[in-house]
Amino acid sequence: MFDHLIQNVQILDGSSAPAFSGSVALAGGTIAAVGHISAPAAHTVDGGGRYLAPGFIDIHRHADAALLSPGFGQAELAQGLTTIINGNCGVSLVPVDGPHQAAVLDYLAPITGRCDRVFPTLGDYRAAAGALPLHAGMLVGMGTLRACAAGFRDGALTEEECRAIHAALERALADGALGVSLGLGYAPECFYTTEQLLQVLAPLRRSGRVITVHMRQEGDGVTEALEEMLAVARALETPVEISHLKAIGKRNWRRAVPEMLARIAQAREEGLDVMCDVYPYPAGSTQLIHVLPPEFQAGGLSALTAALRDPEDRARMRRRMETGTDFENIVLLAGFENILAASLRRPENVPFEGCSIAAIAAAQGKDPYDALFDLLAAEDCGPSMIDFIADEADIEAILRAPFSGVISDATYPAGLPHPRVYGAFPRLLETYVRQRGVLALPEAVHKITRQPADRFGLTKKGRIQPGADADLCLFGLERVRERGTWSQPDQLAEGMDWVFTAGVPVVQEGQSTGLRPGRVL
Ligand SMILES: [Zn+2]
Structure with a gap:
């Protein structure tokens, strides 16, 4: 006797083969x-001819802190997600220890959400998370390891600091971390030279562990940043995943992405295991301080706040931002009108939540640099931002590449979230499969099921076949809908009628059951 029999469904098995009709039994x-x-x-579900797919897998979320809060998972389940991977972009909440822990938690807050526990x-983290409505894997963030070992200072690490990072890395991998993430666009990892980076990653050589990377630059220097990561993949002989591939700034649109896709294809032909992923939106979201020249972050957030109050430092920052191309100069590339401020806490600033820096400057009668620095x-450098930086044609080109995956890059700031937290996966199906036909449905499902599962060695996930984990979602393609918008992002998506995690219905006829069969992997 089976626990559940799901009858009369079109089965998408995760392989990218066309759907076939049949039934699936769970036990x-x-x-x-x-x-x-x-x-x-014991229970029978009539699928009514709808699609049954493996539960979706998001290998790039930042729910490190969010998943510890009691109601976590509604936004994820409503999208058909049954597995997420946190700890991305070098900025994992785990493992955190030592004298710099408070500075690390402050730095992470606009991305992972505020957490006051270490x-x-x-x-320790797995025990605190307990039972969850879906599964969560963790990457070790190399930025977190560096910040714990050496704070946010720039320059080379001492041998002792490097040894401490190696030990922490090996311990986290032995503890069950699924891979390693880099945030070379963020402090303190932006202070590594390529040679120093290779030194700190030395334990990963030929390990088969995936390194995901938020590259050093995604603007004018993005193709050079990709070349750096291909060199890392070649030197370490381990898989590399280029996170949220894009080209920031109109002057780079439709030029840098095709060039990078060709470079990745060529590298794969040479035998490098390099893949990339993309979030299906023209805007990103991260810390607002990410628009500043990185060298000003060398003393951590308190030193940066002091610099933002110092007339000479402000003048230096401004000069760098007006013309600099050697860092991710989002103000120059996208313009103040495309950078929205969020997570504002002071009463006089709260009315500007979701407004562009250009609009805030106009309302305050200030120059936009002054408005930004003030x-x-x-706000003690705590705000987040939503920045419109990428091009739709570039997004479509990345989606079509056979070596690309789809992610949300969902961040969990205290203020206005990005709609991708609630809608990245329905948006893939609704906009890019159903409306625009950029991908066929089986191919889109493959990119969010078997492909990411295999990438991280989760070989019982992401497939519908006997013996695989019973993580599943049931939906009618014509009813899948993202409901969040830029101004009202926190709307649960529609269309996922049933979701099973580990054989247990966590969504039943579109309603959450409140059951928690998932865990931190
Ligand atoms: Zn990132």
Whole structure:
């Protein structure tokens, strides 16, 4: 006797093969049978001809802190997600320990959400997370490891600091971290030279562990940044995943992305295991301080706040931002009108939540650089931003590449979130499959199921076949809908009628059941 029998469905097995009709039986948290099944089950679901796919997998979220809050998972389940991977962009909440821990938590807050607890090991974190409505994997953030070992200062690490990072890295991998993430666009990892980076990553050589990377630059220097990562992949002989591939700034649109896709294809032909992923939106979201020249972050957020109050430092920052191309100069590339401020806490600033820096400057009768510097200084560098930086044609080109995956890059700031937190996966199906036909449905499903599962060695996930984990979602393609907008992002998506995590229904007829069969992997 099976636990569940899901009958009369179009099965997308995750392989990118066309859907086929049949039934799927679940028993003891695994898929027991696929095809035409006559044996009885305790519960039967009539699929009514809808699609049954493996539960979706988001390998790039920043829910490190968010998943510890009691109601976590509604936004994720409504999109059909049954597995997420946190700890991306070098900025993982785990493992955090030592004298710099408070500075690390402050730095992470606009990305992962505020957390006032520290987790020295993945085991501590796993115990605190307990039972979840979906599964969560963790990457070790190399920026977190560096900040814990050496703070936010620039320059080379001492041998002792490097040894401490190696030890922490090896411990986290032994503890069950699924891979390693880099945030070369962020302090303090932006202070590594390529040679120093290779030194700190030395334990990963030939390990088969995936390194995901938020590259050093995504603007004018993005192709050079990609070349750096291809050199890292070649030197370490381990898989590399280029996170949220894009080209920031109109002058780079439709030029840099095709060039980078060709470079990745060529590198793969040479035998490098390099892939990339993309979030299906023209805007990103991260810390607002990310628009500043990185060298001013060398003393951490308190030193940066002091610099933002100092007339000479402000003048230097401004000069760098007016013309600099050697850092991710988002103001120059996208313009103040395309950078929205969020997570504002002071009462006089709260009315500007979701407004562009250009609009805030106009309202305050200030020059936009002054408005930006004043806002950051008043808010102790804590704000987040939503920045419109990427091009739709570039997004479509990346989606079409056979070596690309799809991610949300969902961040969990205290203020206005990006709609991708609630809608990245329905948006893929609604906009890029159904409306624009950029991808066929089986191919889109493959990119968010079997492909990411195999990438991270989760070989029982992301497929519908006997013996695989019973993580599944049931939906009618014509009813899948993203409901969040830029001004009202926090709307649950529609269209996921049933979601199973580990064989347990966590969404039933479109309603959350409140059951928690998931865990930190
Ligand atoms: Zn990132």
